[in-house]
Amino acid sequence: MIGWKDIPPGMVILEAGSALKVKTGSWRAAYRPKWIEENCIHCLLCWLYCPDNSVKVKNGKREEFDYDYCKGCGICALECPGKKGKKAIVMEEEVK
């Protein structure tokens, strides 16, 4: 627990990106995205369009979702071009 004495004057935050400590994944209510690797063309649009940086990419290739931060908005699933008409991201019911 942070007390007022721990906060630098002027409400300056010295640690860049400290919001990462807040796991917004708990906001997901009904749905969570599911990645289907065989339909993925690694276009990385989901990485770009994700408001919560929850799509991990390594060396230009897509990796699994980061469910710690994903709020389940579904933009990735809607925008996914997929392969031969089959989506690489679908929304499925959230399991708690």
Added chain:
Amino acid sequence: MATPINLKELSKQEVRFTAGHRLCAGCAAPIVVKMVLLAACDYPVVVASSTGCLEVSSCISTYTAWKVPWIHNAFENAAATLSGVESMYRALKKRGKIDKDIKFIAICGDGGSYDIGFQSLSGAMERGHDMLYVCYDNGAYMNTGIQRSGATPTFADTTTCPAGVVIPGKPQQRKDLTRIMAAHGLPYVAQASPSHWPDLMKKVRKAIEISGPKFINIFTPCNRGWRSRTDDAIMLSRLAVETCFWPLYEVEEGITRITVKPRDKRPIVEFLKAQGRFKHLFEPGKEKMIEQLQEMIDKNWERLLKEEEMTSPKDEGNE
């Protein structure tokens, strides 16, 4: 060398706006911020924000989502605050205390740009500070509960202009801030949309390479305030471009250029019906209002086409 604008190369860059921010699920503002910062990935940047959704949600208590130096002062003065920071930078550079090439970007909402922050924006641009001002336009004061702003489109339902028997949503026209900024005679003014991300990033990149005041207005859907689905932010911004509600153009040294011309201009109805804030327009007897909106959009689009033709540099060989 500048990082090429393709997703494979950009994904190797650090995203300087982290997860863990408290913006709503499906908000387009963090997408816009991500795109702007990725386009500027070759430079150290300093960002200022005015009060708004982005500011309150990216910086709560001791948690910040920013990985760049970031400053918030008040609602009305992001441009003035950043002017001061930029002046200090120039003074230190002159004295040889800083040798880095730093870019200054203000990212503010439409309330902090169209209305409350308008005088400080206009002043900073007129004084010619070397900064890029990005307005993420979601068309109302979403943070405080969807009150109308100068950017709210005509006939949109908000909590301070509720659609009912007395008024059909916002009775007035929306302010065209991009044109107002172009009238300041700035070296670079543009309008962009996250659905057309290469265009957006090219504009940001072009702007930061130009010295002097620059302005980019970016369309930013808000599912909470627009009463739409959480997954349609990008789809709605695409529709806004294709219906010419939000034309993509730039004004560089007085020369207007439309950067994306929709192949088939779609009727505005398609954009309206996806949003709950326009649902009253689909009640019987309100067809006139949709026609009126279509007329307004057509008139603006025609004017923009004429402006492009009028300002385009004439090829002397053809004269």
